[in-house]
Ligand SMILES: Nc1ncnc2c1ncn2[C@@H]1O[C@H](COP(=O)(O)OP(=O)(O)OP(=O)(O)O)[C@@H](O)[C@H]1O
């Protein structure tokens with residue numbers, strides 16, 4: 001874990017970072033985002049001691065980095081920057097192998113590793129290894145930059161706007177590539193960007209900075225749904241959630257208080273309850289709110305229900321959704337099963353809410369209107 005503890009940085013009397021405290025989990029992608037000059041690069045460069053704090057402490061696995069040798073610290077951390085930072089007078093091969101050579105890895109291993117890295121970032125080794133950086137496109141150079149950062153297999157990789165100079169198509173494919181690499185190698189990646197879509201897409205956690213302060217540090221989902229203040233709200237932008245429907249969860253749009261009834265209640269009572277509540281089904285639960293089944297008004301037509309109770313007519317074979325399911329999977333379930341009523345239960349089968357076709361449309365359009373109003 002990388003931990004910032006009340007880190008401040010000032011140049012003369014200009015405060016560039018103020019009391020920045022946060023913890024970066026191992027094997028996760030953390031994005032630092034904010035407007036130009038807010039202190040992103042400064043924060044990043046403190047992790048490999050290219051910049052030293054004025055006050056405060058940074059630890060890696062509980063060790064104060066001030067006590068570590070800065071050179072070996074830097075070698076143990078991968079670093080990718082915007083204009084690749086490749087050495088122009090070195091070939092692609094020499095660039096990728098640099099740290100491994102410094103670390104005196106044997107040359108057979110180095111060769112194998114270099115080829116592996118090239119393949120990993122989707123570049124043909126035979127074609128590119130002996131070229132110079134200027135003979136590659138921006139996107140290809142950035143791939144080499146990533147290959148170089150991963151080559152010595154560091155635990156931590158710092159990336160400072162690595163994709164910002166690329167066209168959108170190349171950028172998206174490199175984001176995908178990075179996510180694939182992360183799935184495979186599971187590094188601790190700290191990634192600086194200006195682009196909220198990029199941050200939402202790749203991050204486990206996002207740190208939003210404003211004027212040298214950390215204003216919110218949370219998952220993409222929480223930042224979209226619960227921005228900490230107006231700055232974050234404006235920064236995130238209107239309707240952003242709609243570009244990330246995977247982050248809209250069943251719990252965000254379900255009816256929280258579905259109309260319920262107990263098994264032993266008479267059908268007469270149940271029908272009356274449906275009528276009063278203007279619903280066409282009741283969720284039948286036990287005393288612990290565990291869902292037993294659904295009673296549909298439609299199954300009570302043309303039947304003799306005198307002296308009968310809910311239990312005699314309930315549908316026990318039902319599909320449920322979980323509060324944490326995304327609406328994308330929910331829509332598929334509703335569509336595949338042609339169902340209009342979908343109870344939401346937790347892992348113990350306790351009723352938490354209800355989604356109906358009409359509630360789905362209403363709450364989605366309401367969310368949309370609310371967002372528009374803001
Ligand atoms: N050596 C320095 N001396 C004085 N001020 C500096 C120095 N380095 C950075 N700054 C200032 O510190 C602030 C934060 O800079 P930093 O590079 O961290 O910003 P950033 O968020 O990375 O911006 P950008 O998105 O433009 O890269 C800026 O106002 C910058 O002018």
Ligand SMILES: [Mg+2]
Pocket residue numbers: 040041042
């Ligand atoms: Mg910067």
